[in-house]
Amino acid sequence: xxxxSLLDLLRHDARESVDDIARQLGADAEAVAAxxxxxxxxxxxxxxxxxxxxxxxxxxxxxxxxxxxVELDRETGYEEIARRIxxxxxxxxxRLVSGDYDFFIxxxxxxxxxxSNFVSERIAPIPEVTKTVTHFVMDSYKxxxxxxxxxxxxxxxxxxx
Amino acid sequence: xxxxxxxxxxxxxxxxxGIRKFFELAEEVDDVISLGVxxxxxxxxWAARTAAIDSLERGxxxxxxxxxxxxxxxxxxxxxxxxxxxxDPEDEIIVTTGASEAVDLAFRAFVDPGDxxxxxxxxxxxxxxxxxxxxxxxxxxxxxxxxxxTLTPEALEAAGADEADVLVLCYPNNPTGAVMSxxxxxxxxxxxxxxxxxxxxxxxxxxxxxxxxxxxxATHPGMRERTIVFNGFSKAYAMTGLRLGxxxxxxxxxxxxxxxxxxxxxxxxxxxxxxxxxxxRSCDDSVDEMxxxxxxxxxxxxxxxxxxxxxxxxxxxxFYVFPEAPDGDDEAFAEGLLEEQNVALVxxxxxxxxxxxxxxxxxxxxxxxxxxxxxxxxxxxSD
Numbered sequence: 001x002x003x004x005s006l007l008d009l010l011r012h013d014a015r016e017s018v019d020d021i022a023r024q025l026g027a028d029a030e031a032v033a034a035x036x037x038x039x040x041x042x043x044x045x046x047x048x049x050x051x052x053x054x055x056x057x058x059x060x061x062x063x064x065x066x067x068x069x070v071e072l073d074r075e076t077g078y079e080e081i082a083r084r085i086x087x088x089x090x091x092x093x094x095r096l097v098s099g100d101y102d103f104f105i106x107x108x109x110x111x112x113x114x115x116s117n118f119v120s121e122r123i124a125p126i127p128e129v130t131k132t133v134t135h136f137v138m139d140s141y142k143x144x145x146x147x148x149x150x151x152x153x154x155x156x157x158x159x160x161x
Numbered sequence: 162x163x164x165x166x167x168x169x170x171x172x173x174x175x176x177x178x179g180i181r182k183f184f185e186l187a188e189e190v191d192d193v194i195s196l197g198v199x200x201x202x203x204x205x206x207w208a209a210r211t212a213a214i215d216s217l218e219r220g221x222x223x224x225x226x227x228x229x230x231x232x233x234x235x236x237x238x239x240x241x242x243x244x245x246x247x248x249d250p251e252d253e254i255i256v257t258t259g260a261s262e263a264v265d266l267a268f269r270a271f272v273d274p275g276d277x278x279x280x281x282x283x284x285x286x287x288x289x290x291x292x293x294x295x296x297x298x299x300x301x302x303x304x305x306x307x308x309x310x311t312l313t314p315e316a317l318e319a320a321g322a323d324e325a326d327v328l329v330l331c332y333p334n335n336p337t338g339a340v341m342s343x344x345x346x347x348x349x350x351x352x353x354x355x356x357x358x359x360x361x362x363x364x365x366x367x368x369x370x371x372x373x374x375x376x377x378x379a380t381h382p383g384m385r386e387r388t389i390v391f392n393g394f395s396k397a398y399a400m401t402g403l404r405l406g407x408x409x410x411x412x413x414x415x416x417x418x419x420x421x422x423x424x425x426x427x428x429x430x431x432x433x434x435x436x437x438x439x440x441x442r443s444c445d446d447s448v449d450e451m452x453x454x455x456x457x458x459x460x461x462x463x464x465x466x467x468x469x470x471x472x473x474x475x476x477x478x479x480f481y482v483f484p485e486a487p488d489g490d491d492e493a494f495a496e497g498l499l500e501e502q503n504v505a506l507v508x509x510x511x512x513x514x515x516x517x518x519x520x521x522x523x524x525x526x527x528x529x530x531x532x533x534x535x536x537x538x539x540x541x542x543s544d
Binding site: 154 | 183195202461464
């Protein structure tokens with residue numbers, strides 16, 4: 001079982017059935033199921049989630065990208081700070097990045113107020129955090145490789161030589 | 162006088178295309194899922210599109226040399242070495258408005274009135290009319306499902322192709338998805354040499370071969386001097402609308418084709434030539450990615466047909482599979498499927514002798530539609 005092809009397929013559409021995946025890879029369903037289980041057990045696949053276009057959801061949903069600077073000391077490393085931040089359910093994404101700041105956080109909340117409160121009351125007070133910059137997401141055009149919008153119509157002739 | 166009466170016999174002799182009829186039927190159906198499309202569902206690679214835009218911004222809107230931009234011919238010459246083909250960019254390659262134009266040029270360059278043009282069928286629908294427009298007499302050479310629609314010396318013999326002047330070849334094949342191995346081509350090459358035929362080898366799907374590498378008859382002993390090879394950018398690079406192809410062959414033959422081309426076309430579209438040059442230089446990855454995607458769909462479709470009991474040989478090229486119509490009547494099946502399940506495909510008989518009783522199913526369509534289409538075909542078949 002070529003695991004890279006399996007991952008390619010799932011990254012494209014994680015709801016494909018094991019049978020359909022097997023058909024496309026020319027493998028049998030048992031082999032696909034076993035490979036999937038292995039990928040999950042090995043921690044390669046950490047979950048399967050819906051890609052939501054929040055523009056089309058009635059309830060308000062606010063997201064912000066937060067840049068966080070930290071100052072390390074002898075006892076505290078990035079890992080330790082990250083573990084603390086990751087624990088908050090409001091934090092959807094947390095990455096250590098190169099460049100002008102240390103952590104990139106994506107925060108989700110029900111309102112701008114909730115998100116800014118979270119940053120000022122939960123993130124900023126962490127002793128090692130020296131600075132935060134919050135960018136509220138105003139619109140989104142592409143998520144997880146999927147373009148949001150109406151999509152292009154297939155303008156090919158329906159039957160051609 | 163009515164102008165209709167003045168039409169040339171050659172034009173009147175050619176019946177309307179059967180594809181056209183199905184197109185019109187499909188256009189009347191709402192929410193149709195079409196597996197009847199003979200072109201990629203991808204767009205041209207971004208780098209190729211950018212190169213076209215850039216050439217326009219730089220004002221590159223004049224004619225090019227009749228044979229196409231020198232740089233492009235050099236890039237083509239370099240590219241085809243991967244198929245074992247060697248052609249001099251100076252005088253053995255001509256860039257044309259789609260491979261279709263190149264095929265037409267070759268008919269006009271090689272066919273005299275009454276010359277017999279052997280056309281293995283089922284085949285792409287342009288060869289027979291092309292041969293007729295050039296004054297030739299098309300000779301259908303039926304290929305068989307038992308041979309997985311490859312061409313055999315026996316089939317050529319049976320059809321009387323030993324008397325032919327020209328043989329048209331198209332592998333990987335539209336509409337069957339068949340490919341031919343080097344060994345199989347060697348047998349055909351031997352027949353061709355024995356009976357002194359000219360071969361027009363349409364290799365437009367050369368990059369869409371899923372189980373092995375492309376093989377060209379032109380690379381067989383004694384074949385280069387009697388073969389014109391056609392290729393282009395429409396299929397592998399998803400550039401159908403840019404209309405760019407090329408022909409390769411011995412200098413004398415390309416000279417003759419260029420003679421027709423310079424009066425009829427002058428030069429292939431300049432913007433498309435810039436796109437093609439960039440495609441050759443930097444778009445291998447896109448081609449590979451598209452090929453992988455087609456291959457997954459191919460396996461999927463073949464597996465579904467097998468599961469629903471639709472007999473289908475394992476097509477290994479282009480983006481078509483060619484299953485048998487369950488009760489043998491391909492037209493009735495295609496029309497019924499369209500009417501009852503809103504799925505369009507093309508009955509095999511449209512593609513000539515040997516195609517009847519089969520269906521051309523194109524998988525140049527996204528997985529979501531393909532899955533839905535397979536469900537609908539299954540429902541129709543089991544009904």
